Amino acid sequence: MADLTPEEIKHHVKTYVIVFVVLAFFTIVTVAISYLDLGVGASVALALGVASIKGALVASYFMHLIDEKITIYWTLIVTVAMFLILMFLPLGNMLAQTKI
Amino acid sequence: MDIPYTVKDRPDTGLYNGKLGIWLFLASEVMLFGGLFSAYVFLRTGAESWPTGADILNVPLATLNTLFLITSSVTMVMSWASLKLKEFDKFKLYAGLTLLLAASFLVVKYFEYTAKFHHGLFPSTNNFLGIYFTLTGLHVIHIIGGMIVIFFFWMPGAKMWESDPDRFTNRIEIVGLYWHFVDLVWIFLFPVLYLL
Amino acid sequence: MSTDHHKESIWTKYIFSTDHKIIGLQYGFTSLVWLLVGFTLMMIMRYQLAYPGNPVPIVGNLLGEGGIIPPEMYNSLGAMHGTIMIFLGVVPLAFGAFGNYFLPLQIGTIDMAFPKLNAASYWMYFVGSIVMIVGFFVPGGAANSGWTSYPPLSVTATMGQTVWLLGMVFLITSSLLGSVNILVTVIQLRAKGMTWMRLPIFVWTQFITAFLLLLAFPPLEAASVLQLMDRLVGTSFFMPSGLVVSGVVQNYTGGGSPLLWQHLFWFLAHPEVYVLILPAFGIITEVIANNTRKPIWGYKAMVYAMVFLGFMSFIVWAHHMYITGMGTSIGAFFQTTTMIISIPSVVILTTLFLSLWGGSIRFNTPMLFALGFIPMFGIGGLTGLPLGLAAADIHLHDTYYVIGHFHYIVAPGTIFALFAGIYYWFPKITGKRTNETLGKLHFFFSFIFMNGVFMPMFVQGLAGVSRRLWDGGEIYAHAADVLYLNEVMSISAWLLGLAQIFFIVNMIISLRGKKTGETNPWGATTIDWTDTTSPPLGHGNFETVPTVYRGPYEYSVPGADKDFTPQSEKG
Numbered sequence: 047m048a049d050l051t052p053e054e055i056k057h058h059v060k061t062y063v064i065v066f067v068v069l070a071f072f073t074i075v076t077v078a079i080s081y082l083d084l085g086v087g088a089s090v091a092l093a094l095g096v097a098s099i100k101g102a103l104v105a106s107y108f109m110h111l112i113d114e115k116i117t118i119y120w121t122l123i124v125t126v127a128m129f130l131i132l133m134f135l136p137l138g139n140m141l142a143q144t145k146i
Numbered sequence: 147m148d149i150p151y152t153v154k155d156r157p158d159t160g161l162y163n164g165k166l167g168i169w170l171f172l173a174s175e176v177m178l179f180g181g182l183f184s185a186y187v188f189l190r191t192g193a194e195s196w197p198t199g200a201d202i203l204n205v206p207l208a209t210l211n212t213l214f215l216i217t218s219s220v221t222m223v224m225s226w227a228s229l230k231l232k233e234f235d236k237f238k239l240y241a242g243l244t245l246l247l248a249a250s251f252l253v254v255k256y257f258e259y260t261a262k263f264h265h266g267l268f269p270s271t272n273n274f275l276g277i278y279f280t281l282t283g284l285h286v287i288h289i290i291g292g293m294i295v296i297f298f299f300w301m302p303g304a305k306m307w308e309s310d311p312d313r314f315t316n317r318i319e320i321v322g323l324y325w326h327f328v329d330l331v332w333i334f335l336f337p338v339l340y341l342l
Numbered sequence: 343m344s345t346d347h348h349k350e351s352i353w354t355k356y357i358f359s360t361d362h363k364i365i366g367l368q369y370g371f372t373s374l375v376w377l378l379v380g381f382t383l384m385m386i387m388r389y390q391l392a393y394p395g396n397p398v399p400i401v402g403n404l405l406g407e408g409g410i411i412p413p414e415m416y417n418s419l420g421a422m423h424g425t426i427m428i429f430l431g432v433v434p435l436a437f438g439a440f441g442n443y444f445l446p447l448q449i450g451t452i453d454m455a456f457p458k459l460n461a462a463s464y465w466m467y468f469v470g471s472i473v474m475i476v477g478f479f480v481p482g483g484a485a486n487s488g489w490t491s492y493p494p495l496s497v498t499a500t501m502g503q504t505v506w507l508l509g510m511v512f513l514i515t516s517s518l519l520g521s522v523n524i525l526v527t528v529i530q531l532r533a534k535g536m537t538w539m540r541l542p543i544f545v546w547t548q549f550i551t552a553f554l555l556l557l558a559f560p561p562l563e564a565a566s567v568l569q570l571m572d573r574l575v576g577t578s579f580f581m582p583s584g585l586v587v588s589g590v591v592q593n594y595t596g597g598g599s600p601l602l603w604q605h606l607f608w609f610l611a612h613p614e615v616y617v618l619i620l621p622a623f624g625i626i627t628e629v630i631a632n633n634t635r636k637p638i639w640g641y642k643a644m645v646y647a648m649v650f651l652g653f654m655s656f657i658v659w660a661h662h663m664y665i666t667g668m669g670t671s672i673g674a675f676f677q678t679t680t681m682i683i684s685i686p687s688v689v690i691l692t693t694l695f696l697s698l699w700g701g702s703i704r705f706n707t708p709m710l711f712a713l714g715f716i717p718m719f720g721i722g723g724l725t726g727l728p729l730g731l732a733a734a735d736i737h738l739h740d741t742y743y744v745i746g747h748f749h750y751i752v753a754p755g756t757i758f759a760l761f762a763g764i765y766y767w768f769p770k771i772t773g774k775r776t777n778e779t780l781g782k783l784h785f786f787f788s789f790i791f792m793n794g795v796f797m798p799m800f801v802q803g804l805a806g807v808s809r810r811l812w813d814g815g816e817i818y819a820h821a822a823d824v825l826y827l828n829e830v831m832s833i834s835a836w837l838l839g840l841a842q843i844f845f846i847v848n849m850i851i852s853l854r855g856k857k858t859g860e861t862n863p864w865g866a867t868t869i870d871w872t873d874t875t876s877p878p879l880g881h882g883n884f885e886t887v888p889t890v891y892r893g894p895y896e897y898s899v900p901g902a903d904k905d906f907t908p909q910s911e912k913g
Contacts, residue, residue: 050230052231055227055230055231056231058227059224062223062227065220066217066220069216070213070216073209073212073213073216074209076336076341077205077209077341079341080200080205080337080340080341089341089342093337093338093341093342094334094338097334097336097337097338101330101333101334104216104219104326104329104330104333105326105330108219108220108222108329109326115159115160115161117159117160117166118161118165118166118169121169121170122169122173124173124553124557125173125176125177125557126176128177128557128558128656129176129177129180131656131657132177132180132181132184132561132609133180133187135657135660136184136188136601136602136605136606137184137188137191138672139601139605139672140191140192140601141191142669142671142672143667143669147452147882147884147887149452149453149457149531150451150530150531151531156530159529159530163455163456163526163530163531166525167455167522167523167526170522170525170556171518171522173556173557174521174522174556174557174559174560175560177556177558177559177560177561178560178561178563178564180561181560181561181562181563181565181606181609182564182567184561184605184606185564185565185568185579185602185606188599188602188605189597189598189599189602192599193597194597268575268576269576269577270576270577270578270595271595273577273578273579273595273597273598276577276578277579280567280568280571280577284567
């Protein structure tokens with residue numbers, strides 16, 4: 047990041063504007079979808095899917111993750127793995143609970 | 147002797163210390179909000195009944211808030227880009243806009259919360275409201291924290307631009323990363339709480 | 343960080359110092375005091391366990407009517423004993439003190455990556471520890487729902503529990519700041535030539551520990567917020583519907599889950615136990631390599647085992663919850679991961695043990711503690727196996743067997759390692775030597791009485807004596823045959839306490855002794871000994887920052903002129 051030329055920065059700025067428009071668009075999309083009656087599974091999948099796309103755009107372009115170094119990637123991969131464990135194992139535990 | 151790699155990148159990692167530091171901190175924040183999201187999933191799955199977010203919460207206002215935060219993310223990264231282009235006045239403008247948008251978010255949240263209380267809806271009313279207030283409350287605390295730091299660099303801390311512009315630019319990059327994360331959390335909070 | 347030395351007042355030089363060595367010492371002194379406090383709480387408890395119904399001497403009247411400790415107060419002492427020992431004692435000493443002081447020296451840098459953040463993390467710890475103690479003075483006394491703070495009991499408990507939760511928020515924040523600092527320092531500030539596979543094992547263990555703390559603590563912080571909400575605002579995150587306490591239906595909305603707390607708590611608390619042992623492995627490795635005058639056997643195996651251990655520690659936590667009614671398939675999952683995680687521990691212990699083979703062993707005080715660690719940790723680890731197997735755990739859960747198991751790992755395990763570290767690094771910190779005779783007496787008596795306290799616990803646990811009983815099991819028929827062991831354990835505990843006097847006296851007279859002028863009295867290879875003065879210089883650590891040419895344990899290199907070749911020695 048320390049060695050970007052002014053031209054490269056200006057190119058990045060163009061990207062930021064495009065990403066902003068896409069994010070705004072997806073925000074409207076996700077609100078619109080929520081008014082449709084799609085059933086639990088589809089609603090959750092779509093809502094989280096759109097959020098993931100938006101999140102990926104913010105991370106990749108605003109947070110420059112797309113140009114980032116491998117150390118950062120490793121940190122995030124490990125974190126995401128732990129996050130998924132925290133999300134799903136207690137839930138799996140509960141669903142498999144012995145019902146008295 | 148100075149501590150190395152505070153401004154210049156270390157050759158083998160390609161990073162300066164602060165950038166690695168903030169990403170690690172953000173990793174811990176992922177786990178903090180993750181703990182609360184995990185609680186939400188656990189409670190909702192195990193609940194006999196759970197209200198639909200849109201029935202209790204104000205979706206249009208929250209949509210507006212989402213747009214406020216996304217825009218503030220753009221202005222934040224633009225403030226950093228301005229510094230890279232050595233345009234200090236533009237930095238001030240964009241950083242100021244970021245603060246304004248963040249404050250707008252807080253104002254909307256204030257109205258949301260007071261409206262709930264006015265209708266007798268409190269965190270203790272049911273678990274949906276409990277987790278709603280906790281998740282958004284913790285998020286609000288993070289917004290306020292971010293605003294304090296951005297304000298510091300906008301006003302008193304801006305002196306560093308004169309003495310050490312590269313270091314100042316890096317600090318704004320680091321603050322920006324934190325701020326984008328706060329936006330990221332909301333990008334997930336919004337559909338989970340309001341739309342599902 | 344500029345080198346112009348602005349006028350330093352006592353505030354900036356010592357109290358709010360940003361120098362990693364001063365901060366390390368601050369952590370060290372504070373944590374040693376808390377270890378003593380935590381130990382004292384237990385010594386008080388053990389009187390009642392040995393002689394239930396007899397007034398506790400000296401402090402009895404402070405604790406209860408007629409000097410008998412009532413159940414709630416007994417539970418306060420127990421919950422705070424655990425909390426203080428883990429969060430105010432062992433981790434700040436192992437990670438905050440040793441990590442801060444020696445990690446920068448061992449990797450060849452002048453300070454931690456973020457010195458001001460470092461100072462902030464110490465003061466957060468200090469404030470958090472004061473908050474914890476305030477709990478003793480609020481109405482209803484300190485937290486008394488176990489260090490595990492399970493709801494619904496903890497949610498319905500007195501004010502002390504709120505204080506505990508607030509204290510935890512400070513301590514967790516301190517820990518997070520410290521972890522970020524250690525991780526960035528190791529990744530970014532290693533000296534030239536200090537590649538990953540040339541790092542001393544001590545550094546590896548601090549690094550992995552930092553990762554565990556970084557990712558595992560936040561869910562507990564989240565859970566603490568949720569419990570605070572339940573207690574203060576009346577939410578029902580952990581409060582089930584229809585809760586009845588002492589015949590009174592409780593006024594909660596309900597719909598919550600006590601199991602949710604257990605998941606979030608143990609998600610941290612299991613990695614936490616690896617946080618308790620990893621720095622110990624690191625210190626023991628340094629001491630063993632140094633006192634066998636040969637390289638560690640299986641350096642790479644040890645590193646990979648520790649990394650694997652770190653990852654696995656995140657997916658075993660529900661072995662603390664086997665008896666909560668979880669289904670057999672999920673129980674089997676956690677049992678499997680728990681059995682797998684015992685493998686890296688065995689690898690590490692084996693590499694340490696094999697490192698002794700063919701060594702020129704020097705039996706000085708640090709080495710005695712290191713040698714004592716090996717079988718003690720072995721016993722602790724082996725007794726974990728029946729607990730990790732769900733079927734056996736049905737009988738052993740929440741009995742004294744569990745207490746025996748984890749204390750063997752932490753007390754004659756980690757704490758022995760920490761003593762080894764103190765005796766080993768004392769000359770580096772102070773430029774003086776400790777008294778070997780007092781050190782050996784400290785070791786021998788501690789070793790004997792540690793076993794005296796904790797070995798009988800396995801017997802009591804197998805007999806079915808539950809933990810957290812204020813009378814030591816006196817009213818239970820099934821405990822009758824093993825009740826006499828309570829007196830044995832208590833007397834051992836008090837004698838163990840007395841044995842620490844050897845340590846305290848040793849520290850005092852050694853600190854007042856003369857400087858020896860030696861910078862490397864143990865003949866060590868790592869650069870914390872070779873390129874620094876003793877004590878190390880103020881800000882900056884090194885006259886010239888070293889370059890590293892070789893691995894960390896090049897002892898007895900064939901053809902070398904001395905029996906150790908420092909890491910920074912060329913050629």
